[in-house]
Amino acid sequence: xRFTIALTMLALLVVPGCGGFYFQAVQGHMDLxxxxxxxxxxxxxxxxxxxVAAKLRLVNRAREFAITxxxxxDNDSYRTYVALDRPYVVWNxxxxxxxxxxxxxxxxxxxxxxxxxGYFHDEAAQRYASRLADQGWDVxxxxxxxxxxxxxxxxxxxxxxxxxxxxxxxxxxxxxxAHQRLYVxxxxxxxxxxxSAVEAIGVERWLAAYGTREAAAGYERRRQRQAxxxxxxxxxxxxxxxxxxxxxPEAVMRVAKQQxxxxxxxxxxxxxxxxxxxxxxxxxxxxxxxxARLVPVSTYSRLVPAFLALYRRSDxxxxxxxxxxxxxxGLPAEERSLEMARLLAVADDSVPTTPQPSSPDPM
Numbered sequence: 001x002r003f004t005i006a007l008t009m010l011a012l013l014v015v016p017g018c019g020g021f022y023f024q025a026v027q028g029h030m031d032l033x034x035x036x037x038x039x040x041x042x043x044x045x046x047x048x049x050x051x052v053a054a055k056l057r058l059v060n061r062a063r064e065f066a067i068t069x070x071x072x073x074d075n076d077s078y079r080t081y082v083a084l085d086r087p088y089v090v091w092n093x094x095x096x097x098x099x100x101x102x103x104x105x106x107x108x109x110x111x112x113x114x115x116x117x118g119y120f121h122d123e124a125a126q127r128y129a130s131r132l133a134d135q136g137w138d139v140x141x142x143x144x145x146x147x148x149x150x151x152x153x154x155x156x157x158x159x160x161x162x163x164x165x166x167x168x169x170x171x172x173x174x175x176x177x178a179h180q181r182l183y184v185x186x187x188x189x190x191x192x193x194x195x196s197a198v199e200a201i202g203v204e205r206w207l208a209a210y211g212t213r214e215a216a217a218g219y220e221r222r223r224q225r226q227a228x229x230x231x232x233x234x235x236x237x238x239x240x241x242x243x244x245x246x247x248x249p250e251a252v253m254r255v256a257k258q259q260x261x262x263x264x265x266x267x268x269x270x271x272x273x274x275x276x277x278x279x280x281x282x283x284x285x286x287x288x289x290x291x292a293r294l295v296p297v298s299t300y301s302r303l304v305p306a307f308l309a310l311y312r313r314s315d316x317x318x319x320x321x322x323x324x325x326x327x328x329x330g331l332p333a334e335e336r337s338l339e340m341a342r343l344l345a346v347a348d349d350s351v352p353t354t355p356q357p358s359s360p361d362p363m
Contacts, residue, residue, distance in 0.1 A: 021117070021128075028120030029149070032089070036080035036156045055162040055169055056081060062170040062206065069209070070202050071318040072177040076154040083159045088143030091125035092116040095137040096291035099244045099253055101237050103295040104137065105188075112185035115299055118147065138290035146172055151180035167203060167211075167219050174202035181322065184329040190336065192300045194325060197307030201318075222280075228271060229281050233297045236264045240291065261289040306340050309347035 039056050042048050059078060066072040094116050095104040103115040119125035122143070129139040145160040161172050178198035184190050200223070207216045243256045265285060272278065284293070307325065314320035328336055 021119075024120055024124060025118070028090070029153070031120075032082050032156060032158075033153065035082045036154075037082070039079055039081050039157070042081045052083075052159070052162065055166075056157065058166055058169055059157050059162075059173060061210075062173045065206060065209070066174055066177050066202065069205055069318075070174065070177075070198070071181075071322065072174070072198075072202075073151060073180045075151060075180070077151065077177065077180065078155060078157050078173055080154065080156040081159075082156045086122075087160065087163075088122075088145055089158050089160050090118040090120055090144050090147055091122045092118050092142050092144055092296075093125050093129050093132070094140045094142065094292045094295040095129075095132050096295060098136055098138055098291070099250070099257075101241050101244070101291050101294060101298075103292070103299070104132075107186075113188075115188045115295055118144070138292040140290065140292035140295070142296060146176055148176045148179040150183050165218075167207070167215060170206055171199045171203050174206075175199040182325055182329055184336075187329075187333065187336070189299050189303055190329065190340070193303035194307055196300055197304050197311065200304070200308065201311055201321075225275060225278065225280065229268075230297055230301045232264060232267055232271060233294055234302070235267075236260055237294045237298060239263075240294075264289065303340055303344065305347035306343035309343050 039060060043053055043056060063078050067074045096102065097104075105113045105115055106117045107113040117128065119128065122141075125141050129141050132139050145163070146158060147155075149155055155176065162169060164172070175195045175198065178195035179191065181198070182191075182194055203219060207219060211219075239260045240257060243253055243260065246253070248256075268281070268285065272281075310324050310328075311321045314324055328339060331339065
């Protein structure tokens, strides 16, 4: 599902000498930077596996498309490559109170306050999550295949980013570059939804230019499944918010909370059956369900329809779209929230329509 491949931003520009969390963040990032190889060198290396070479050539094409068609930054990000020996580059810790769907936030230099805390090693993330759980927090640890330094470093392509199909690889490039195009301090929901919207717009335009009918149909199918799953989780989040705002005894709320997650499992089983057993979201239900597991869904997806409405209002012109997004990002937080709510009220969740690809050739 989306947040197993999706994205995080770490505050890596910190005062030298800081220990603990900051030390591992800086060390992990610098290790990546030191291992970078220019993509042309990787492509010319006879030891490069053919499947890796094919993905990197795809990245090069997507990188240029991002500049020429999407007006995303033209810089040295995603022009180098790092092969990792792990499934994720970072592991994010999410947390929420036992009786609230509002996430805990952590504040860092440069990035401001965000709803996750990222670690370059799974064991470290799990240790921190365990400490939070001992303090009574609901916690969730999720792996991410990429992260952005918001253009402050030349971010490399990572092997973890290439373990998806071609459309998903292209989507990651667009998403990460969107973070470099616009980032609003202290507003994770705005930032991730903006990047997710640019990703959706970019993929639609990419498929119209270079895709096959099969690729376009597959992307649309995945998008619809993701939207249906997000809706399930949003409904559960709303139910839980009502339970927690009731002011009832904790024991009663605890039972109602468990029932809400049991109902979610049952509704998902019905949805999965309607997909003829498609198992793509099964892993989300591994382990205990809690408030923290809902945080990434809300952060990444809730405001996406508002940004897509803004794109349509901009006559699907990227420069005009970005100008309006930047204007929103410059508003005080309360005004921005009200304007996003107004956009949501008139939006639908459809990706902007683009011409369907006619070429029978593969991407």
